[in-house]
Amino acid sequence: MKPLSPESFTRPTLEVARDLLGVLLVREDPEAGRLVGRIVETEAYRADDPAMHGWKAEFDEGGFVRPVGRAAAFFGTPGTAYVYRLYYTSWLLNVVTEPEGMAGAVLIRAVEPLVGEAVMAERRPAAKRRADLTSGPGKLCAAFGLDGRFHGADLTRPPLYFATDGAPAPPVATSARIGLTRGIDLPYRFYVPGNPFVSPGPPSDVRVARKTGTGRATGRRR
């Protein structure tokens, strides 16, 4: 098992998002021991992206505005963590991408448990099936015990890092992202088709198409 280098993240966000499929997420937990999951679903977020946090402030007034607030993390060192809380129950884990000074991040949406599954199950009391353990961005953070303390952490070294194990690259499918209300047409979601741990929600363009009856949903799934 080999940790990914910082250079792995100093690349275009879409490439990083796609290449992270099949990669291991490793957590050395002082209390629970080692937890490992294989990444099966990611999403990319970029500077020219209406779904990007703080994008509006960044491009305000027609000139370059210094990034502020939580959005500043997107411009930071590639390979560091951007962790934030959505609503009041869920933490989401992102990796910062692109060279320092450029905005970009990849959201880790789902992993397949490999090591420490008993601990994950303990931390996910609401999970009724095995697939519920880590089949969503908030779920996997709960299973791995991740929260705001990891915001800004270096993800190229313990206690939380990415690693390769020499397994062959999995098949990759793309779709619109899930759950967004802006930027829903961009095909920035990558997943391993058929894997039971891929999160269950429909891509956001399908969701909106059904709601508005435009019939715009095309067969992007699979």
Place this chain on the structure above:
DNA sequence: TATATGATTGCCT
């Protein structure tokens, strides 16, 4: 300062 809302989850019918 005040109000609207979201990169979700889980429990309800």
Place this chain on the structure above:
DNA sequence: GGCAATCATATAG
């Protein structure tokens, strides 16, 4: 499939 939970951040006044 609908809907509530009730926090941080963004945006308006």
